[in-house]
Amino acid sequence: MSVSSTTPAGPGSSSSMRRARHRVGALATEPVAAPHLDLDALISDPGTGIVVCCGSGGVGKTTTAAALAMRAAEQGRKVVVLTIDPARRLAQSMGIEELDNTPRPVVGIDTAAGGRLDAMMLDMKSTFDEVVESQASPEKARAILENPFYIALSSSFAGTQEYMAMEKLGQIHRQAAVDGTYDLIVVDTPPSRSALDFLDAPERLSSFLDGRFIKLLLAPAKGPAKIMGMGFGIITSALTKVLGAQVLTDLQTFVAAFDTVFGGFRQRAQQTYSLLQAEQTAFLVVAAPERDALREAAYFVERLADDRMPLAGLVVNRAHPRPDVDLSAEEALAATRRLEREESAGRDLYDPELTRGLLRLHADQVRITERETGLRARFAATHPEVATAVVPALSTDVHDLDGLRRVGALLTAPPAPRED
Amino acid sequence: MRDVPTDAPAPDWSRVQLHVVTGKGGTGKSTVAAALALALASTGKNVLLCEVEGRQGIARMFDVDPLPYEERQIAKGLPAGAGTPTASGAPRGAAGTVYALHIDAESALLDYLAMYYRLGRAGRALDRFGVIEFATTIAPGVRDVLLTGKVFEAAKPGRRGKGARQYDAVVLDAPPTGRITQFLNVSDELAGLAKVGPVKAQADTMMTLFRSERTAVHFVTVLEEMPVQETADGIADLRRTQLPVGGVVVNLTRPDELDGDDLAEVTAGASEASGIAADLAAAGVDGTEEERAALAEHLLSEGRDHAERKALEDAQRRLVAQYDVPTYELPRLAGGVDLGGLYELAAHLRRQGMA
Numbered sequence: 001m002s003v004s005s006t007t008p009a010g011p012g013s014s015s016s017m018r019r020a021r022h023r024v025g026a027l028a029t030e031p032v033a034a035p036h037l038d039l040d041a042l043i044s045d046p047g048t049g050i051v052v053c054c055g056s057g058g059v060g061k062t063t064t065a066a067a068l069a070m071r072a073a074e075q076g077r078k079v080v081v082l083t084i085d086p087a088r089r090l091a092q093s094m095g096i097e098e099l100d101n102t103p104r105p106v107v108g109i110d111t112a113a114g115g116r117l118d119a120m121m122l123d124m125k126s127t128f129d130e131v132v133e134s135q136a137s138p139e140k141a142r143a144i145l146e147n148p149f150y151i152a153l154s155s156s157f158a159g160t161q162e163y164m165a166m167e168k169l170g171q172i173h174r175q176a177a178v179d180g181t182y183d184l185i186v187v188d189t190p191p192s193r194s195a196l197d198f199l200d201a202p203e204r205l206s207s208f209l210d211g212r213f214i215k216l217l218l219a220p221a222k223g224p225a226k227i228m229g230m231g232f233g234i235i236t237s238a239l240t241k242v243l244g245a246q247v248l249t250d251l252q253t254f255v256a257a258f259d260t261v262f263g264g265f266r267q268r269a270q271q272t273y274s275l276l277q278a279e280q281t282a283f284l285v286v287a288a289p290e291r292d293a294l295r296e297a298a299y300f301v302e303r304l305a306d307d308r309m310p311l312a313g314l315v316v317n318r319a320h321p322r323p324d325v326d327l328s329a330e331e332a333l334a335a336t337r338r339l340e341r342e343e344s345a346g347r348d349l350y351d352p353e354l355t356r357g358l359l360r361l362h363a364d365q366v367r368i369t370e371r372e373t374g375l376r377a378r379f380a381a382t383h384p385e386v387a388t389a390v391v392p393a394l395s396t397d398v399h400d401l402d403g404l405r406r407v408g409a410l411l412t413a414p415p416a417p418r419e420d
Numbered sequence: 421m422r423d424v425p426t427d428a429p430a431p432d433w434s435r436v437q438l439h440v441v442t443g444k445g446g447t448g449k450s451t452v453a454a455a456l457a458l459a460l461a462s463t464g465k466n467v468l469l470c471e472v473e474g475r476q477g478i479a480r481m482f483d484v485d486p487l488p489y490e491e492r493q494i495a496k497g498l499p500a501g502a503g504t505p506t507a508s509g510a511p512r513g514a515a516g517t518v519y520a521l522h523i524d525a526e527s528a529l530l531d532y533l534a535m536y537y538r539l540g541r542a543g544r545a546l547d548r549f550g551v552i553e554f555a556t557t558i559a560p561g562v563r564d565v566l567l568t569g570k571v572f573e574a575a576k577p578g579r580r581g582k583g584a585r586q587y588d589a590v591v592l593d594a595p596p597t598g599r600i601t602q603f604l605n606v607s608d609e610l611a612g613l614a615k616v617g618p619v620k621a622q623a624d625t626m627m628t629l630f631r632s633e634r635t636a637v638h639f640v641t642v643l644e645e646m647p648v649q650e651t652a653d654g655i656a657d658l659r660r661t662q663l664p665v666g667g668v669v670v671n672l673t674r675p676d677e678l679d680g681d682d683l684a685e686v687t688a689g690a691s692e693a694s695g696i697a698a699d700l701a702a703a704g705v706d707g708t709e710e711e712r713a714a715l716a717e718h719l720l721s722e723g724r725d726h727a728e729r730k731a732l733e734d735a736q737r738r739l740v741a742q743y744d745v746p747t748y749e750l751p752r753l754a755g756g757v758d759l760g761g762l763y764e765l766a767a768h769l770r771r772q773g774m775a
Contacts, residue, residue, distance in 0.1 A: 057596065058445035335705050338702075338703045338704045339703035350698050351691065351696070354686070355699035355719075357677045357679075357723075358722065358723050359703075359719065361677045364675055364677070367754035368754050395725075397644060
């Protein structure tokens with residue numbers, strides 16, 4: 001495993017080059033810069049009790065969460081990291097490939113500073129089952145757990161995973177408050193279609209449970225309901241037509257059984273929501289320097305503000321490092337053309353093919369960096385208050401503790417020195 | 421690009437009517453679906469590009485207004501290149517059209533009720549009582565059946581309804597790899613809930629198309645460990661459920677600016693920075709000799725970094741080759757993907773015989 005780094009040229013020479021040359025092209029005007037996000041300060045602050053990593057899929061949320069948790073633990077905090085869907089080898093190296101829904105100590109952490117790290121992988125179905133069992137009598141719980149609608153709801157309802165991640169967070173937090181097991185909880189969020197699903201899930205679940213249709217289904221079980229009258233007739237016959245009669249019966253049984261635990265659910269959802277709004281919570285929005293990921297990040301930042309949730313900042317993963325020399329893409333490509341002319345003119349050259357290849361690579365690198373810088377600048381221009389940490393792309397996936405340690409160091413590294 | 425014929429005699433999937441494109445988040449699945457639709461249109465086909473995840477990604481990529489639940493014309497394929505025979509036998513220069521459809525489960529359900537059960541009024545009543553929302557969010561599997569059902573309806577030959585357009589191909593920008601088998605395996609998904617009844621019958625009809633050779637499920641991946649592993653898992657899952665595995669599109673590959681010898685040389689540190697600096701001087705790169713020496717060092721370090729990543733890509737590429745399915749490669753475009761970039765990617769897919 002190796003971390004991308006472009007070896008800087010000798011410090012003396014490169015800085016003299018900067019002075020001698022003028023920037024050309026898009027980099028000439030330095031775009032709006034976001035304030036730097038100091039993650040070491042965040043995780044070492046005893047006032048930080050919960051860190052929630054969110055963002056769209058494929059941006060490195062899980063790795064970010066695990067790396068921060070590990071760094072905090074090695075700095076002396078008692079940490080638990082709750083992950084959703086880690087890469088297999090990363091899960092193995094953390095000792096959490098078993099889905100038993102309980103935090104397990106991670107072996108191989110440096111505990112010299114007095115900290116510790118537990119990790120767990122969320123099993124949304126068992127979490128849901130636990131909630132049902134805690135809310136209903138044993139017989140009722142069994143009836144619910146066996147209903148096909150419950151089985152489907154608990155394993156595939158859009159939002160269940162998000163909701164259960166929050167539920168588990170609430171459980172661990174309550175437990176930690178009692179026995180002091182942890183002083184920092186780091187949460188990874190599910191790879192949602194949209195990052196917003198995470199915040200919408202509790203509302204969706206409880207509005208579903210509160211919905212008119214549910215009331216309607218409950219009505220016959222609760223006695224005559226005249227108000228429904230015609231409407232209900234049309235609906236049941238329509239549903240029977242489409243789904244078949246058995247489905248409707250199963251559904252009614254499920255809703256009737258579930259009715260008693262609704263209240264408990266809503267209350268818990270409300271508690272978790274308040275916990276997320278608390279001062280000790282810090283949201284980290286994770287993104288990649290791509291248009292879609294940053295757009296999602298922007299939505300999320302705005303939504304957190306609307307919901308009065310505390311945002312710590314933005315982590316931009318997978319960024320390409322800015323080339324350390326001032327040679328624009330256009331200059332590099334022009335040089336390849338001149339080199340070609342010189343070569344065909346018979347000039348004695350060292351390795352023109354290699355030099356051209358290197359120049360083209362450089363041009364490619366510069367263009368990518370310029371695009372990414374531009375995208376980040378647009379984000380910063382519309383969200384100037386959001387502190388940002390930029391993490392260079394790794395050349396391989398992280399699948400061991402050393403890898404996580406390195407990511408932790410990159411996440412908390414001071415910002416690259418500005419060039420002017 | 422790598423060793424691919426520049427003008428494949430016949431596309432690999434000419435008999436396929438429904439192209440399902442899946443991939444792990446961040447691999448560019450939507451981009452590839454759009455490029456594939458354009459590539460198919462460039463062979464003279466009329467293509468419908470569908471999205472089902474409510475993101476309006478198609479509208480953004482093609483730079484058009486957000487799409488309604490209605491088929492809209494969004495682009496023309498590139499006319500077949502002058503002087504080369506078209507693979508499909510379409511008249512030279514005749515490009516097909518790409519239409520797009522944004523499918524949401526709520527509209528699909530109302531559409532479905534109206535189409536199959538003539539439930540116009542009752543359908544609206546259902547909406548008023550929140551049944552539509554209920555059915556599309558909770559009733560498990562129903563959501564997927566509705567989404568895939570609409571795609572099925574668009575893809576089947578002899579579709580009914582006023583002004584129903586016939587498409588030569590339908591491209592579905594599908595849910596990510598982790599969910600694709602469940603998404604397409606609609607009849608099993610419903611089995612626990614609806615053992616009989618019209619929805620079940622409908623799901624079974626759909627499965628017949630999905631399991632046939634008129635369907636191909638393509639995977640998009642990048643040459644990194646996790647997406648490649650997920651692709652392997654996805655292919656295995658599909659095969660287990662007898663769903664047809666299509667090709668693998670390896671997206672965002674690094675440029676081949678250095679050949680194998682140069683890569684080895686750069687990695688071994690065999691190239692002299694002073695030699696490169698001299699070449700830079702010959703190429704008219706201005707500055708002092710010192711600056712050029714520093715630049716040469718920097719370029720070599722970029723080269724080493726590139727070589728290292730190329731080697732890692734090659735290791736993943738070898739794994740992809742073991743899947744034993746046709747593979748295609750799309751380069752990473754340094755400027756990002758805009759509409760022009762989509763056409764560029766479509767041309768790559770055509771050259772490699774995917775369309």
